Amino acid sequence: MRDDIIEIRWHGRGGQGAITAAKIVANAAFTSGYGGVVMAPTFGTERRGAPVLTSLKISKNKIYDLSPITEPDMVLVLDHLLVEEMDVAAGLKPGGLIIINSPRPPEAFDFPGMKIATADVTTMAANAGLPTGIVNTGIIGAFAKAAGLLDMDTLAGAIEAEFAGKNPEKNAEAARMTHAHTLTGGSA
Amino acid sequence: MHIIEAGNVAAAMGVKLAGVQVVAAYPITPQTPLTEKLSELVDSRQMDAQYIPVESEHSALSVCIAASSAGSRAFTATSANGLLYMNEQIHWAAGARLPIVMCVVNRGIGAPWTVWNDHQDAMSQRDTGWIQIYCCDHQQIIDTVIQAFAIAETVRAPVMVCYDGYILSHTYMPFDIPEQADVEKFLPAFTPDWALNPQCPANLNTVTLPEPRADVRGNTAPGYMEIRHNLHTDLRRTIDVIADTDAKFKDVFGRGGQPFIESYFCDDADHVVVCLGSLSYQMRDVIDELRKEGVSVGVYGLRLYRPFPDRAVAEALGGKNNVLVFEKALSYGYEGPLFSDIKAALYGTDNPPRIRNFILGLGGREIRTRDLYQAVKTACSENQNKPHDPDFIGLKM
Numbered sequence: 001m002r003d004d005i006i007e008i009r010w011h012g013r014g015g016q017g018a019i020t021a022a023k024i025v026a027n028a029a030f031t032s033g034y035g036g037v038v039m040a041p042t043f044g045t046e047r048r049g050a051p052v053l054t055s056l057k058i059s060k061n062k063i064y065d066l067s068p069i070t071e072p073d074m075v076l077v078l079d080h081l082l083v084e085e086m087d088v089a090a091g092l093k094p095g096g097l098i099i100i101n102s103p104r105p106p107e108a109f110d111f112p113g114m115k116i117a118t119a120d121v122t123t124m125a126a127n128a129g130l131p132t133g134i135v136n137t138g139i140i141g142a143f144a145k146a147a148g149l150l151d152m153d154t155l156a157g158a159i160e161a162e163f164a165g166k167n168p169e170k171n172a173e174a175a176r177m178t179h180a181h182t183l184t185g186g187s188a
Numbered sequence: 189m190h191i192i193e194a195g196n197v198a199a200a201m202g203v204k205l206a207g208v209q210v211v212a213a214y215p216i217t218p219q220t221p222l223t224e225k226l227s228e229l230v231d232s233r234q235m236d237a238q239y240i241p242v243e244s245e246h247s248a249l250s251v252c253i254a255a256s257s258a259g260s261r262a263f264t265a266t267s268a269n270g271l272l273y274m275n276e277q278i279h280w281a282a283g284a285r286l287p288i289v290m291c292v293v294n295r296g297i298g299a300p301w302t303v304w305n306d307h308q309d310a311m312s313q314r315d316t317g318w319i320q321i322y323c324c325d326h327q328q329i330i331d332t333v334i335q336a337f338a339i340a341e342t343v344r345a346p347v348m349v350c351y352d353g354y355i356l357s358h359t360y361m362p363f364d365i366p367e368q369a370d371v372e373k374f375l376p377a378f379t380p381d382w383a384l385n386p387q388c389p390a391n392l393n394t395v396t397l398p399e400p401r402a403d404v405r406g407n408t409a410p411g412y413m414e415i416r417h418n419l420h421t422d423l424r425r426t427i428d429v430i431a432d433t434d435a436k437f438k439d440v441f442g443r444g445g446q447p448f449i450e451s452y453f454c455d456d457a458d459h460v461v462v463c464l465g466s467l468s469y470q471m472r473d474v475i476d477e478l479r480k481e482g483v484s485v486g487v488y489g490l491r492l493y494r495p496f497p498d499r500a501v502a503e504a505l506g507g508k509n510n511v512l513v514f515e516k517a518l519s520y521g522y523e524g525p526l527f528s529d530i531k532a533a534l535y536g537t538d539n540p541p542r543i544r545n546f547i548l549g550l551g552g553r554e555i556r557t558r559d560l561y562q563a564v565k566t567a568c569s570e571n572q573n574k575p576h577d578p579d580f581i582g583l584k585m
Contacts, residue, residue, distance in 0.1 A: 001473045001557050023360055026192050030362055037192060039360040043218075043304075064469040065557050066355050 005036070006149065007069040008056040011088050012078035015048040017136030020162065021078070022056045024140060028150050028158035029058045036063040051082055058149075074147060077101060078121075078135050089114060098186075099142050101135050106185030116186035117146035119178045128174035130167065137163070137171035141178030152179050190364050195356035198326040198363055199265070199291050199349070200225035202333030204235045205371045206289075209260040209378075212240040212251035216270040217303045218353035219293040223265060245270040249277035249290070256286040257392065259383030261337060264288070267353055268295035268302075268309045275313070282317030282419065284393050287340030287378070288347075289333065290318075294465070294516075295353040296551040304552020305353040306516040307464060310493075311525050313348070317419050319426060320493040322464045323351040324450070326363040328491075331443060334366065338375050338433050343426045345419070350493075352466045354552070366441055374440045423495045430492060448497035449504050453479060454486030459510040459568045461487040462530060467514060467555065474561045483568050490526070498533040505534060508541040512567050514560075514581075516549040523578045531575060542573035548581040555582065 008025070012018030019041050026037045036059035042052070055069040071091045080102035082088055089098060089111050097115045102108070103123065106116035121138035128138070137159050144152045152175070159175055160168035193201075199222050203211070211230065213223040229235035238255075242248045245266050252262040266274060271292055281288050292310045296302040310320060319339060323329045329351050336347040351357065384390070396412045403409040410418070427448075434447035452472050454460050461471050468489025478485050488504055490497075505511050511534075515524040522528070527545040534540045544567060549555045563581050 001477055001561065023192070026360055030190070030192055035362070037360075037362055039192075040355075041358055043354050043358065063361070064472040066359050066466055067470060067555060067557055070556070070558075 001065065002059070004061055005057050005059040005063060006074070007072045008058070008074045008076065009069050009072040010054040010056065010076045010078070011082050011086075012052055012054075012136070013048075013082070014050045014052050016052075016078050017134070018052060018054050018078055021076075021136040021139055022054045024137070024158045024162050025143065025150070025155065026056060026058075027161065028155045031158065032150050032154055034058045034060055036061045038063045038066055040066055040068065042068050051086060072096065074099070076139060076143060078139055080104070083109065097146060099139070099146050101139055101142070105183050109186075111186060114186050115146075115184065117142060117182055117184045119145075119182040121174075121178050124177040124181060125174040128177055129170045130174055134171075134174070138174040138178040141175035141180075142182045144175070145179045145182040146184055152176060190362045192360050192362045193326070194221060194358055194360050195326050195329050195351055196222035196293070196358070197225055198330040199333055199351070200229065201365055202330040203263050204229055205330075205366060205368060206263075206334050206337045206375060207261060207372070207377065208235075208237050208263045210238050210240065210252065210255035210262045211264070212242050212248045212255070212262070213264045213266065214242055214245045214248050214270060216245070216267050218295060218305075218357045219265050219267045219270070219291065221357070222291060222293065245273040246277055249274045249281060249288075252288045252290075253277060253281050253284065253286055256281075256288050257284070257384050259378070259380045261378040262286075262288050263290070265291035265293065267293045268297050271309045271313060272297065278313055278316045278318065280393075281346045283415070285344040285419070286346060287337065287344055289336040289340055290346065290348050291333065292348045292350045293353045293357045294350055302551040303353075305355055306550045306552070307350070308517045308550070310348060310350045311517040314494055314525065317345065317423065318494065319345055319347040319423070321347065321349055321491055322493060323349065323356065324466055324469045324489055326356065326361050327443065329356065330363060330365065331437065331441070334371055334375060335433050335437055337378070338436075339426065339430055341378055342429050342433070343422050345423060345426065350465065355466045370440050374437060426495050427492070427497055446491070448490070448492045448500040450489040450491060451504070452487045452489070454488055454504065456484065457486035458484040458508065459512065460485065460505065460508050461512045461514060461564060462490060462505075462526070463487070463514040464490050464493065464516075464526060467516065467549070470555065470557060471514070471560060471564075473557055474564055477561055478565060478568070483565065485564065485568055493526070496529050496533070498529075501530060501533040502537050505530070505541055506537055507539075510568065510571055511541045511543045512546065512564065513543070514546045514548060516547075518547055518550070518578075523576070527578065542571060544572060544574045545578035546581050547578045553582050
C-alpha cells in the first residue's frame with residue numbers, strides 16, 4: 001500500500017536457512033540507513049525440506065504493516081527445483097526481479113516481463129569451503145549483484161556478524177564468490 | 189543501542205534489564221523462543237536469576253507466586269491453552285496482591301487446535317484482577333516489560349504484557365535496548381513491604397470469612413468482600429499510576445506519552461477505528477491511504493485494557509461521527525469484548541457516536557491490508573449505527 005517500501009520474498013526449504021539469510025540482509029539494510037526493516041517468516045506446519053516463505057520489507061521509514069508480502073519487488077529462490085513446484089513469481093510486480101540459485105543461465109527460465117538473475121550458489125559455497133548444501137550466505141552475494149540495493153562489503157560484514165564463531169570468513173567468501181559469478185538476464 | 193531481533197527476544201531483554209530474580213515457565217508456541225532466550229541468559233550468567241524448569245504452566249505460575257511472596261521479582265510467560273491451564277493461579281496471584289509480570293504471547297485457543305494469533309486467550313482472563321497492556325511493536329514490548337514491574341510493584345497487582353503471537357513474537361524489526369543504568373534509575377530493586385520469612389512464620393490467604401473479624405493479633409481484619417473491594421479500587425487507582433509511570437519513563441528514555449490510547453490522525457477525524465495490538469499499527473497504512481482520498485479517518489490503538497481507561501476512551505471518542513471497533517476476539521453469543529467495553533464507556537455521554545463491531549483474524553486468519561482498507565472505506569461511507577451483531581471480515585465459507 002505504501003510506495004516507499006521495497007518488498008523481498010524469500011523461497012526456500014525448511015532447514016535451508018532462508019530466515020537467517022533474510023535476517024542478515026535486514027541487518028545490512030539497517031546499517032545502510034534503512035531505518036524501517038521488517039522480516040516476517042510465514043509460519044505453517046513447516047518441516048525440513050518443505051517449501052517455506054519469508055517476507056523482508058525495507059524502507060527509510062518505520063514500517064507498520066507486518067502482514068505477508070503479496071506483491072513483491074523481488075523474489076529470491078534458494079532451490080531452483082521450487083520453480084517447478086510452485087509459482088515463485090506470484091504477485092511479483094511487472095519488471096520485478098527473480099534471483100535463483102541454479103547452475104543454469106537466466107535464459108533457461110521463463111518469466112515474461114521479469115528480470116532474472118541466476119548463480120550456482122551451491123557450487124560457489126562448496127568452493128568457499130562450506131559443507132555441501134549451505135546456500136543461505138552465498139545467495140546474498142547474488143542479491144548484492146542483481147538488486148544493487150546494498151553493497152557487498154556491508155553484506156559480508158553482516159554475514160560475518162551473524163556467523164561469528166561458525167565459519168564467518170567462509171560464509172562471507174561464499175557470498176563474494178557468488179557475487180562475482182551472478183548472471184543477469186530476462187526482460188528489463 | 190538498536191538491534192534487529194524477534195519480539196520474543198525484545199521481551200527477554202526487557203526481563204533481563206528489569207533485574208528479574210526468578211523465572212519459571214513452560215514452553216508453548218509461540219512463546220517458546222522467549223523462555224529459551226531467558227534460560228540461555230541465566231545459564232550463561234548474563235542474567236543473575238534462578239530459572240526454575242517446571243512440568244506445567246500451573247506450576248510455572250505457582251513458583252512465581254511463591255517467589256514473589258518471598259520478596260523476589262518474578263516473571264513467567266505463556267500463550268493460549270497454557271494460559272488457561274494457569275487459570276486458578278492467575279486469580280490467586282491477583283487476589284494475593286503479588287507484583288508478578290507475565291508475557292502473554294497471544295494465540296487462539298483450542299478446540300480445535302491452533303497455534304496462530306488472536307486475542308481470545310488474554311480476553312478470557314479479563315476479569316482475573318490482572319492489569320493488561322497490549323503492545324504494537326518490539327519497542328513497546330521491551331519498554332512495557334520494564335514499566336510493568338514498576339506498575340505492578342507500585343500497586344501490588346500482577347501485569348500481563350500482551351503481544352501478538354508470530355506477528356510480533358517471531359517477526360524481526362529494529363528496537364532500542366535501554367541502558368542498564370537508566371533502567372535501574374527508573375526501576376529500583378524490588379523492596380516489598382512484606383515478604384515470607386522463616387524467622388517469622390505466617391499464614392497467607394487462608395479461609396477468609398464473609399464478615400470482618402479479629403486476626404491473631406486482635407486487630408480487625410477485612411472480610412473477603414473488603415479484600416475484593418480493595419483490589420478493585422486499587423486497580424481503578426492504577427489508571428493514574430500508569431500515567432505517572434509513563435511520564436517517568438519518558439523522562440528517562442524519551443519514549444511514551446500515550447499510555448492509554450495511541451492516536452493516529454484522530455484529532456480532527458470524523459471516523460475513528462479502534463483496535464488492540466499490532467492491528468492498530470497495520471491500520472495506520474490504511475488511514476494514510478484513505479486520508480489521501482480525502483476520508484476524515486484515524487485509528488486509536490488501545491494500550492491499556494484492564495483496568496479499562498473508560499474516561500480516556502469516552503473523551504477520545506466523544507464528538508466522533510463513527511466508531512469502528514476491530515477485534516480478534518469474541519464473546520461467543522454476543523459480540524467482541526472490547527466493543528462491549530467501549531459501548532459501556534460511551535453510555536450516558538452527550539451525542540454518542542455511531543458504532544460498529546468487526547471481528548477478524550481469529551486463529552491466524554490472514555488480515556490483508558487491502559481487505560482492511562476496503563472494510564474501513566465502506567464503513568466510513570455507510571456511516572451506519574450498528575450497536576448489535578458484529579460483522580465478520582475474511583470469512584471464506
